[in-house]
Every structure is written in structure tokens, then in C-alpha cells.
Amino acid sequence: MSAILPGESTECPICTMPDPLEAADGFECATCGHEWLAELSDGLDNIRDANGTLLANGDSVTIIKDLKLDGKTGGVKAGTKIKSIRLVEGDHEVDGKVNGRALLVRAAFVKKA
Ligand SMILES: [Zn+2]
Structure with a gap:
């Protein structure tokens, strides 16, 4: 290191x-x-999923927890896949699209697919 x-x-x-x-x-x-x-270091090279697996831009992940979306009806069910994620700064590190809708998810709520 x-x-x-x-x-x-x-x-x-x-x-x-x-x-x-x-x-x-x-x-x-x-x-x-x-x-x-x-x-x-931008901190984006050490983002880990729920299992402690390192995540990288372009990975596909599966959401492991039902998520409610702030201020919106509906949500995202556990088991939903997000393809080709992008890692971003903040406490919701995983940026992706579900059904065409942009979504930010905490890395702790996904696992690498
Ligand atoms: Zn010198």
C-alpha cells in the first residue's frame, strides 16, 4: 500500500x-x-457490497433489501438487478438505473451479481 x-x-x-x-x-x-x-484518493476504490466484495464501475449488482424511494410512491424490491453501476461519492455510493429510473443505493444494500 x-x-x-x-x-x-x-x-x-x-x-x-x-x-x-x-x-x-x-x-x-x-x-x-x-x-x-x-x-x-477519492475514496471510490474501496467501496464494498454487503458481503465485503469490492465494487467497481461497470459492475452489476443485486439489491438485497426492499428500498423505499424518498418522496415517491413505489420502491425497489430486493432481488432487483442494477446493471453497469457507477460509483459516486456520498453515503449512497452506487449509482444505477432500474427500469429506466436513476437510482442511488447504499453499497451495503447490494451485492455483486
Ligand atoms: Zn527531490
Whole structure:
């Protein structure tokens, strides 16, 4: 694991000097002048379904829980499949379409198909 986490010290990949200068979208080494992009994690590479399986864009998932839709009649039944999901930020990480309707679902309420 080499991802740079917030609060962790960063060092220059060329000369390994710690504490580089922070540039607009990355870092600049004050010692050798090397510039590189920050490895900012968007958190979308570690979204797991109800079974703890990693989800990725394009996966198909099955909903495991009857879901009510906010402010709308109807809902989505357990067992409904969502094809070709897209992962998004937020507490409802799975973006997909069911019967032509856009839907956001918590990753904990789906399992990978
Ligand atoms: Zn350097």
C-alpha cells in the first residue's frame, strides 16, 4: 500500500527528501526541483457490497433489501438487478438505473451479481 493519506508525510520520489512544498495539484521538491502530482484518493476504490466484495464501475449488482424511494410512491424490491453501476461519492455510493429510473443505493444494500 503506497497511497498517500492525509497527515502522512510525503517524500520526494527522486531524492526522498521529506516535506516537499505543496503546489496547486501536487508537490514540488525544494531540494531537487522535482514536481509530481498528489495521489489524492477519492475514496471510490474501496467501496464494498454487503458481503465485503469490492465494487467497481461497470459492475452489476443485486439489491438485497426492499428500498423505499424518498418522496415517491413505489420502491425497489430486493432481488432487483442494477446493471453497469457507477460509483459516486456520498453515503449512497452506487449509482444505477432500474427500469429506466436513476437510482442511488447504499453499497451495503447490494451485492455483486
Ligand atoms: Zn527531490
